Amino acid sequence: MLLALCPAALGQKIPLAVGQQFQPPALTLLDGTPVDWQRLRGNILLLEFWASWCPFCARQNPLLDRFYREHQSRGLEVITISLDKTKDAALGYMKKGGYAFKAGMATEDWTAIYRQRQGLPQVFVIDRLGKIAAIEVREMMEEDIRELARFL
Numbered sequence: 092m093l094l095a096l097c098p099a100a101l102g103q104k105i106p107l108a109v110g111q112q113f114q115p116p117a118l119t120l121l122d123g124t125p126v127d128w129q130r131l132r133g134n135i136l137l138l139e140f141w142a143s144w145c146p147f148c149a150r151q152n153p154l155l156d157r158f159y160r161e162h163q164s165r166g167l168e169v170i171t172i173s174l175d176k177t178k179d180a181a182l183g184y185m186k187k188g189g190y191a192f193k194a195g196m197a198t199e200d201w202t203a204i205y206r207q208r209q210g211l212p213q214v215f216v217i218d219r220l221g222k223i224a225a226i227e228v229r230e231m232m233e234e235d236i237r238e239l240a241r242f243l
Contacts, residue, residue, distance in 0.1 A: 109225060113217045116200035118172065120193050121182055126170060134166040135242050136217035140197070142174040143184035145211040147230035152212075154236045156190045163191075165243045166219070172197050174205060216242050 115138075118126040139155065141148040152171075159169040169192035173181035178196055185194055197205065205213065208228045216225040216239065224242055227235070 109223050111223050113221050113223055118195045120195045131168050132221055133219050134168045137169045138215040139171040140174060140205050140213040141171055142211055143180045148212045151230050152188060154233050156192055158236045159192050162243055172201050
C-alpha cells in the first residue's frame with residue numbers, strides 16, 4: 092500500500108496515486124537549507140529515496156545525475172532523500188559521487204512515506220502543476236532514466 096506525500100495523510104494511510112497533488116513534509120538539505128517546495132512549482136521534480144549502502148542506488152544515481160545535468164536548463168529539479176543513519180554517510184556519498192542534485196536526510200515523516208513501499212531506490216515524478224506524474228520503485232536502468240524526458 093502506498094501513502095500520500097502529505098503529513099496529514101501519514102496517519103490516515105491515504106493511498107498515493109499518480110495524478111494526486113504533491114504535498115510534501117518539510118525537508119532540510121544536507122547543507123542546512125530548507126527546501127522551498129512552492130519555489131519548485133512550475134518545474135519538473137524528481138524526488139528519489141536512496142542510501143549510501145544501496146548497490147542499486149550506486150548504479151542509478153550517476154545516471155540520474157547525468158540526466159539532471161543535461162536537463163536542468165529545461166526546468167528539471169532533482170531532490171533526493173537519504174535513508175542513511177548519519178548525515179556524514181550521506182555527505183560522504185554525495186561528495187564521492189560528485190553529484191549535482193540536492194540531497195536531504197529522511198525525517199520521521201519521510202521515513203514513514205518510504206516504508207510504505209519496500210525497496211530502493213524509489214523515484215517520484217512531480218509535474219509542473221505539482222501533481223504526481225509517475226512512481227518508480229526499483230532500480231531504473233539508463234533507458235528508464237532517459238524515458239523521464241517525456242515529462243519535460
